[in-house]
Amino acid sequence: MRTSIATVCLSGTLEEKMRACADAGFDGIEIFEQDLLVSPSSPARIRALAGELGLSLDLYQPFRDFEGVGEDLLEANLYRAEAKFKLMNQLGVDTMLLCTNVATATVDDDEAAAAQLRRLGQLAAKYGVRIAYEALAWGRFVSDFEHAWWIVELVDLPNFGTCLDSFHILSRNWDPSGIEKIPAEKIFFVQLADAPRMSMDVLSWSRHHRVFPGEGDFDLAGFMGHLVRAGYDGPVSLEIFNDVFRQTDEVRTAVDAMRSMIWLEEQTLLHLQEADGPGGRYAMKLATLPKVDDPSGFNFTEVKAEDTAQVQELLYQLGFGYAGRHRTKPVQLWTQGQARIIINEQQARKMEPTIAALGFDVENPVAAASRAVQLKATPVLRPSQADEEVLQAVSAPDSTEIFLCEASGDGTVAWMKEFNPRTGAPDYAAGVPAAGLITHVDHVNLAQPWQHYDEAVLFYESTLSLDRQPSTEVPSPVGLVRSQVMRTEDRRIRLALNIAPLVLEHPASAPRYPQHVAFACTDLVAVARRALERGLDFLPVPANYYADLQARFRLADGFLETLQQYNLLYDRDEDGEFLHFYTATVGNVFFEVVERRAGYDGYGAPNTPVRLAAQYGRTRRGRG
Template structure:
């Protein structure tokens, strides 16, 4: 289907928005009236600019407070409409969005609303314009799509149809199945937006928190399916009001929007792009730093052994069980301190994963390969982390580990670490929703509930994504706004089957674990009926505790090196979370450690 987007969804001038929309591959745009009014380009110039870029102008919007008003008020409405119709003729737009009235002049009279909309449509037809009537979720008397359709049906004018908006429908909890009873030719336009489920006034919810489909919690795909089954053949158009999007780069936002629509078409069964290749686990995590010594010491203290050196690059392979960490000094000059720069993802179909990524506008990262290097392809996540599609077959010698020749032994007694449990990647504040959609659409990972966690500096927003088996988990974290806290630490969580024994061995090997205040354990004793010896062991090792309906979670942390620290975790009984309720304690302890003050 054709793809369109409202200019209100992007930042910048109208000309800049049109350029970004065309570059992302859209077919058309909705012109938001404020963008035209505030810009220097005449309607004729906007029309020419859109045509030069290959864009149609699919909708002009919004026209407000038109129907069910006293006759003297409606006379002024018609005068206003005539001038808008003239602008639309100059602009080359033939469809006007009319929102259900919020005016105090409006009365609760469907017959009057239908009669006045008929008259408005008659005037519009004289200019070659059609009217798409939309129910605002906060409309004074008309606030549901089925109510709006009954008025359109009663008005009975060929130039009058309805506009369906997924936010207005789903935010009110309306059943979208009724869309299929509307004749397809009377659905003049379909506007799409997602949103997180939050308890908020619907107007403020709409104005500030809409997002692209796949980034929120609404089932937009099912709504699209109902519209298509009703016979709708117009464009899929995005209309998103979002404070973050309107401050970000328009080109990047437009690409994110196109990725959303492609994913949405697939989810609604309208297209069949290359299927997602869901990664099975982590093959490795790559740390990059100019000075590798602090991380080398920390890895040894965690019980890792250096098992190989890359044949052509300054990269060492450290391993313990199935947990592999690459320690690299390549390209460290462009980063501050130690950084988690790349993840290897165990991928059953590497070529298929590449095709999927490219179909969703995630191009493969160019790489220089020496003769004999494993043919690994990578894509860049929104925060710049490189994601490698890997196959680890150390015994066959055909996997990526074959690039690493045995080097000088640097072995330590293992500490009981078995694999990488999850990684946490802080996201730039304006790319959090983009990242959520990226991992969901490109990699086929399942998004979890979005959480707001207390932080010594305010709130930390977090959303995890994982494969269905829970063998690959990524936590995406972000502060609620821009500022100095954007550069939060990254961390790698390492699984163990006996965290108390692992923590003891790590301390014996010389690693400093993050001190946790005694106050935490006093509170833990009050909240949970833990055996005294268990509580004493947790207190001694600085281990935090959580439980859910599925099981228990124990975890503790190393000190931070550069931007990176390690977490040791033990899941028992199928625990599914990440110890979110302990986030404040960890963050406060890290803040204290950064300031060099004792936390006990």
């Protein structure tokens, strides 16, 4: 698949954008006219730079508001077009995007529009230019790709074809299967955009909320399937108008964009194989990625800090047992059931406790790492001794290191033998076995900077095949927090991405939004009782919360008192019940323990505001 991208997707100058696109691995670009107009670089310079960078210049865009107008305006439009054709000759671009008229069209007559477009096409031919006519979803008289294609047929010129844009087609719920009826040689260009489903006017939706494929709700593999079946083999280009991408680093955004293309290419092939059988032969060549199964569990979580004493104590209070010090590094292991926490003080100067790495159980670590790296993840290289396990790892967009580990049937992991339980235990934990009430990690919650939310979703979706759930928003005392759960179908991996609001006014007192690990247990009250005995600092839950809980759920006698005694939170739905508590935060990390009863499948979302307010109450300073 030939990949291309419109320069409007990225921040920076035109030259900066071009370098970012080339570095990310795109084959070509679309020159967005505005980017050229404001650039001090001449067309000849841009052409030369593209040559140096190995980028093809696939499209010049957009030309607007041409057809369906009176004769005077038509003359002016032809004059305007001819100037652009000359410019395209200087640039060395042979295809121009023409959008259906949104502003100046007054004549709703396909034949008349086609006659005017024919004049444009004939003029373009003199300059060796092809016109790719695209229906905008909000076109004045032409808003449907099949209508635009009908006009292209009426124009009937070899250098006049159509451009198909997934946003304009899928946003209006036009049936994309009609694409297969268009001859491949008349599809001059293809633009792709994904978008979250939103109930708003389509123009605002298009201008501000497009995202890269895989980051929204459109079925782009299905869309691509129609194109491939039509025999299309030209560039597939991203055209994403997104307020956030416009203001973030263009190098990073271009990598995110390329990841979406690589992923979509695989998804398209899988879609075609499923829909048409494995024997399909198509003009477009689609590359594949190493296939990997869903991860089958959390292998470990690593907490890193200069001083981890408080984290160790929290783990002890939660019933974890000390499982040893690494034989060569200042690294500890604590375990309970299948929950393994690595405590790392290596290369952690001035670092507050932070979730630094997550290990995932996978069938084939080498294949999984190779897949991630092909999806533009950065490999993590940790120095290891000759006799240590070699672990496969990549870096996630938020810098969390993702380790891809071999799962073992019996619940032990190979690297544990590198830890010596006879050295380094804190006094209080020495010789105290794990309590065994906690069974495994239920979920991990990672904070994400809001500007990299879409990128993070695509990363976990594409590299680890996690499924995105509907996102929710919960109020905190300093703004709304967006929560996005990614999980495997069997729920063995549940990863929540939390996007905290920017804390704008009180930077000194504003805590970083903390991350956490939630442990699963079968008897939360027992875990809490032991933790209380061992002196755990529970996150306090206000009495007002319990009064409301009683009003909502009419709990059995004594149960409310038990909840309140241990600062436990409670939720109930049609599927079951959920009990959980939180520890105090240490640095940027806290822990949660949860008990799922019956089929409860959520995360106690109604209780999240209580947690956020309690954490805010504990960390703010100097307000009011």
